[in-house]
Amino acid sequence: MDSFFEQVYEVVRQIPEGRVASYGQVARLVGAPRKARFVGFAMHASPGMGGGIPCHRVVFKDGSLATGFAFGGPNIQKEMLLDEGISFRDETHVDMEACRWEA
DNA sequence: CTTATGACTATGA
DNA sequence: TTCATAGCCATAA
Numbered sequence: 001m002d003s004f005f006e007q008v009y010e011v012v013r014q015i016p017e018g019r020v021a022s023y024g025q026v027a028r029l030v031g032a033p034r035k036a037r038f039v040g041f042a043m044h045a046s047p048g049m050g051g052g053i054p055c056h057r058v059v060f061k062d063g064s065l066a067t068g069f070a071f072g073g074p075n076i077q078k079e080m081l082l083d084e085g086i087s088f089r090d091e092t093h094v095d096m097e098a099c100r101w102e103a
Numbered sequence: 104c105t106t107a108t109g110a111c112t113a114t115g116a
Numbered sequence: 117t118t119c120a121t122a123g124c125c126a127t128a129a
Contacts, residue, residue, distance in 0.1 A: 004126090023111055034125050040110030041126095058110080066110035105129105112124080 004035065008042040015057045018085035019101035020094055022061040029103055044069065056080040057101075063094035 007030040015021050023036040032038070043055040043066075056077045059065055065074040074092070082088065087095035 027111085032125085034111095036111040037109055037124080038111090038126065043110055055110080060110085061112060069110050107129085108127090109125105112122105114120105114122085116118105116120085 004030070004032065004038060005042040005045065007031075008039050009046060009051070009053050012043070012046075012054060012058055013052050014103075015054055015101050018099060020057050020059050020063070020081065020086055020096065020099045021101040022096075023058060024061055025101070025103075026058060040066065057084070057086075059094055059096075061096075063089070063096040064092050065094075067092075 008026055011026050011029045012021070023039040024033060027033050027036040027039045039058070043053070043058055046053040046055050048055060056071070065077050067074045070077045078088065081094060086099045089095050
């Protein structure tokens with residue numbers, strides 16, 4: 001199954017704990033900087049942590065979460081990120097400047 | 104071929 | 117800073 005999704009999963013899987021990456025960032029790593037939307041769609045269809053896909057570490061470029069489409073609420077993802085050591089500048093934005101994943 | 108839709112991003116108010 | 121709009125690419129109808 002070498003589909004676009006698998007490439008995204010492979011990259012997302014490499015995101016270490018306490019780090020976050022934007023959709024566009026992952027998209028660029030897979031060689032598709034314009035397909036950021038599909039990266040998000042891949043996350044939606046991803047098996048989640050059970051499949052080794054920490055989709056909660058993938059956030060918007062601003063550091064905001066996928067409000068309305070997260071695991072049951074952006075609050076959940078926020079808790080997960082906090083649990084991994086991610087810093088939040090406010091209720092809806094992650095401290096990207098400090099937790100930005102560096103490939 | 105033309106529209107519509109989408110876990111996005113950039114730009115402008 | 118937050119909200120709104122436009123542009124982007126891939127898939128479906």
